[in-house]
Amino acid sequence: PYDPSKSPYPDRQLHVTIKIISAQFLPKPNKAEDGEVVDPYVSVKVYGHPLDAQKKKTKFISNNGKTTVCVGEL
Numbered sequence: 001p002y003d004p005s006k007s008p009y010p011d012r013q014l015h016v017t018i019k020i021i022s023a024q025f026l027p028k029p030n031k032a033e034d035g036e037v038v039d040p041y042v043s044v045k046v047y048g049h050p051l052d053a054q055k056k057k058t059k060f061i062s063n064n065g066k067t068t069v070c071v072g073e074l
Helices: none
Strands: 019-024 043-046 054-057 067-073
Touching: none
Parallel strands: none
Antiparallel strands: 019 067, 043 054
């Protein structure tokens, strides 16, 4: 098993940035009403060692389901 305390580089950290650029023609949820526009967001979950595991979510963009541009950065 992996033990981060025995790493050959204990002071070395890695940072990951995920930039959400665009999404287009997003489907509506199953219970959406006719004519309703979705409020999209992106959710990302990182799996791994418990110290590294995280969940992040962008802010939603109101009524922007057809062409969403630059949703955010995680």
